[in-house]
Amino acid sequence: MTEHITPKILLDQNIIKTGALTATAYGNRAEVQYEMRFLNSSHLKEMLALQDFIKNDLSDKRVFVPDDKDFLLKQVLMPNRGRAIGVFVNHSLIAFRTITFPGKNHHNLGRDLKLTPQNLMKVAHLESTVVHPFFRGNGLQAKMLMPTLDIIKASGYSYVLVTISPFNYPSLSTIIKANFLIRDLKSRGGVYNGKIRCLLFKDLNKSGLQEYQDIVSIPNSMTYKQEKLLKEGYVGFGLEKAANAFNILYGK
Ligand SMILES: CC(C)(COP(=O)(O)OP(=O)(O)OC[C@H]1O[C@@H](n2cnc3c(N)ncnc32)[C@H](O)[C@@H]1OP(=O)(O)O)[C@@H](O)C(=O)NCCC(=O)NCCS
Known part of the structure; x- marks a missing residue:
């Protein structure tokens, strides 16, 4: 399978792309094959286990706020509410990215940027992303981001918003390289429990870089x-x- 993806085909297929990664564990490196696929509620247990492992492994707890079980089931994995894509190596989930479409919900981040009610309906949120430590260094978050943006656009959404800790270099770097802009920075309530987060925005209909x-x-x-x-x-x-x-x- 090539790296190029046609969005309409992508929405219908289960395997999004395949490729090779370098796995690094206990000082050993090995090339492994991966498969990127859409996730559904049958993957919930594996998603929660991976998130928990990653959360406990973090030295700086400020940088990551995991999605809870209820949110994953009702907002992300419920058909037509959200989407999730995962990366599998030897049939085990080693990374995933979650997306939601908040619509009229008061949590819609477009409200912070004063989007019109009509434009709020075109908002997609990037929720969490995790990569197992053995598979970091392959730019897997970026590899998942490209089809994520294609899926969002092919589903009819235009504005992509995400909050990221200003202390999370890997995540900010991946998102800013995809031409998202930081538009806001503040402490957030709810699941963020007062943690400070940058709000980043991308208009999928605008191409080209600004000077x-x-x-x-x-x-x-x-x-x-x-x-x-x-x-x-x-x-x-x-x-x-x-x-x-x-x-x-x-x-x-
Ligand atoms: C954020 C995360 C998904 C990125 O994983 P990844 O795609 O494998 O990232 P990579 O290891 O390829 O690194 C991406 C960039 O971060 C840099 N980086 C990676 N680890 C780093 C570290 N510990 N300190 C500083 N820079 C680091 C890399 O050099 C690379 O830099 P570049 O963009 O300038 O080339 C992963 O680190 C993770 O799961 N973190 C914990 C959960 C989390 O924070 N999720 C995001 C918020 S929801």
Whole structure:
């Protein structure tokens, strides 16, 4: 199977793509084959087990808020409510990405960007994404993101929103490389329990990169300064690795 995917075909098929990955475990590396597929409620147990393992393995608990069982069942895996794609190696789930279509729900992140009621109906949320530590370093989150955006577009949605911790370099890097823009930064309630999150936005109908002026590079941990720039109309559009952490590039 090639890397190129035709969206309409993609919506109908179970296997989205296949390929090779490097698995790294206890200092050993091996090439393994993977299969990317749509997930359904029969995969719930495996999804929860993978999420729990990854959550417990994290050194910085601020960076990841897992989806709970009820949310996965009722919002993600319920037909027509959301979608999930998973990556399997030797028939075991090693990574997944969840998507929801919030519609009129008050949690619709488009409300934060003052989208019109009509446009709120065209919003898709990227929920969580996880990759088992043995399979990191292959850009698997990015490999899942390409078909995710194709699926969202082919399903008739235009605006993709996602919240990410400003301390999560791998996730911010993948999403910003896909030309999402940081449009907001604040502490969020509900499942985030006061954790600070960037809100990123992408309009699937817009292509091409914008040129930015007044570019400012801010350490990711300087959240107050970023909030101030966002209020002044700047957007976050790039990342730069710095000595111990990373900087976020803002421009107008
Ligand atoms: C976020 C996650 C899904 C990314 O996995 P992945 O696709 O395998 O990511 P990769 O290992 O290929 O790395 C992507 C980028 O992050 C960098 N990176 C990876 N681990 C890193 C680390 N511990 N510290 C700093 N940078 C790191 C890579 O160098 C790469 O950088 P680049 O984009 O500049 O080339 C995975 O780390 C994960 O499951 N994390 C825990 C759950 C989570 O945080 N999910 C996202 C929020 S919902």
